[in-house]
Amino acid sequence: MSKDLKNPPIDRIDGRLKVTGGANYFADFNLPGMAYCVLVGSEIGRGTITSLDTKKAQGAPGVLGVFTHQNMPPIPGWNAPVGGEADGPPPRPREEQYRILSSPKIFFDGQPIAIVVADTFERATYAASLVKATYNKQTARTDLQKHVAEGIAPKGAEGGNYSRGKADAYQTAPVTLEANYIIPIEVHNPMELHGILAHWTGDKQLMIYAKTQGVNATQNAMAQAFKIDPKNIHVHTEFMGGGFGMGLRTWPQETAVVAIAKKIGRPLKLVVNRSQMFTLVGHRPYTVQTIQMGADKDGKLVSIAHAATAETARYEDFTEATVNMTKFMYACPNVSTRYRLVRLDRSVPIWMRGPGEATGAFALESAMDEMAHKLNLDPIEFRLRNYSETDPEHNRPYSSKHLREAYQRGADAIGWTNRKAQPLSQREGDWQIGYGMSTGVFSAFRWEASARALLKADGSLTVQSAVTDIGPGTGTALTMIAHNVLGVPINRIKVEYGDTSLPKAPTQGGSAIISAVGSAVFDACTAIKQALVELASKDGGPLAGRQAEELTLTDGVLSVEKEPAKKVAVNELMRTNNLTVIDKTKDSKGGPEQAKYSMYSFSVHFVQVRVNPLTGVVRVTKAVSVADSGRIVSPKTAASQMIGGVAGGIGMALTEEALIDHRFGRFVNNNLADYHVAVNADVPAIETITIDKPDPIINPMGAKGMGEIALIGFAAAVANAVFNATGQRVRDLPITPDKVMQKLV
Known part of the structure; x- marks a missing residue:
């Protein structure tokens, strides 16, 4: 924690409210005459609805209405085609647009085909079970691995190609590496479920309680959808039980609830169930990456080529900054990146904590460790030999960068000198011991x-x-x-x-x-x-x-x-x-001076792992995370951010994976029993260190962001430690016992 006496640690100002139940989340609000709605999901992944039987549901006790594509109230702002912005993908044909309950077209398994409204949640849930549909089913494409070759270059700022120096210069380097890395689908799964409470207080006056990461963004989205003045829309979200990225946009079901609330003339609340969290509010996209790297015998990088192919929805393109870290992280004269999308019959992904960079860092930082091993160099020393003093992508200085100090302080704290360079060299009882480290980076915005x-x-x-x-x-x-x-x-x-x-x-x-x-x-x-x-x-x-x-x-x-x-x-x-x-x-x-600098927050993660060679079980036994994120404004909550990133990073590295049965295009582990997040037993004591030196450019406090760098790179540190412990390299996350055993056998 920061030693700055001006910023002594203080307790969270909302801590007592949260632990005593005094904090009101969106679903805690109840209004007079409020109704409840439940979503009915499609049972196929692609095709069209041929018939819908809603009679039993409409006749069930307390039901106020059953809304489908046949009677959904109009949403005025949804007439424009999807896409076609100046810097975005071309407009999609109308038959490929997903507008909730607007047509019989099915784009993904679990897509809402009906919304049942009743006077109680229980009655709405029962009535929803009575809705029956038949379909003209088509084969759903949900397996990215089978369609990697069909990737297309997205338009816009993220994606496409980047190059400096010679393309494929790694091929003539004295030491080369080429490897593929896989990130599976990861789902946000915060404690608080997604939803909204909408109440029209007048013909053009709207009150909303929602799970959103931006009340002004939700206000503007609803104003656009319903063609009313944003000033007439009041959005309230004081407390949120975890976002991780799922609340960064207004989802179609939220807009539908607002439209139905106006139709029935009553306040209307939606709280989705846990399985719907897997299909309706985004996820980290399945991504396949290839790193091609070359270095000279002195450990200087000659070339890095980084290609990524990620899934997106058939009805909407989603891009993220997967390859961006590679462009500037290390001083390398020849760098090329390529980013491609494959459109699948899946719901659209969304940014998830450490968006893009967390995915890209796993590949880049694993490859850096692999190359260091080939060169017989300490992984920290290899990074220091390729340290970028200025931003090589934009050819300008960093506003601040204290990564050298972060490497040293983290290494001291983890006991890096105890690490054996040769894998399989350390054993305690039944466990192989290994150490790993990696670097994280994320843009610092104002x-x-x-x-x-x-x-x-x-x-x-x-x-x-x-x-x-x-x-x-x-x-x-x-x-x-x-x-x-x-x-x-x-x-x-x-x-x-x-x-x-x-x-x-x-x-x-x-x-x-x-x-x-x-x-x-x-x-x-x-x-x-x-x-x-x-x-x-x-x-x-x-x-x-x-x-x-x-x-x-x-x-x-x-x-x-x-x-x-x-x-x-x-x-x-x-x-x-x-x-x-x-x-x-x-x-x-920010002022114009910021354009003269590259502004980033940096992190370094160190871990010690134990691997059981008989069972393949991996345990993270020690973790140290160092943040170079400018002045630390609130030391106690900053440490909490880093601890949360480590917990999420352990899940990313060892347990988290949403699995699809590609025969049906359907998740098979869409619950918290089968989708494994890191729990207390998986997370060791975590030491957090902050460099705590103000950035002189970004803002008057000198503070830079910390939330993303707490996670970015951590999964690679675990993978690198597993290699050090076992001599086996697992490049597809999560690192589960079966994969470790497969490598060891």
């Missing part, structure tokens, strides 16, 4: 945001922003920023967030919220401080003639820093000036 700060005469401070706190402790971090600027005691600061009635904020994602919203809070609080300074230093004021830089504000007292006896209490200053509140709202965004 988006535009607004915030309001209100300092009252009683010394209390209220900070407001529409931002949704999806769990990383955003409210706590904003509290710390306000405290550091104004010196108001932590227990006198209240943060209000997660509501469109508050100043606009970007969607919680991309590890950018503290940089964006935190900067707006910093600016608003700084404006309040400036107002206080002007009041105190004006002619006749208690600190007349003093300059702002001479004054300090601590615990509600404004004083001269070098003459602390000269001071004035803030409440007295406001009272004498007849002020009950100082109210400042600020818009904040």
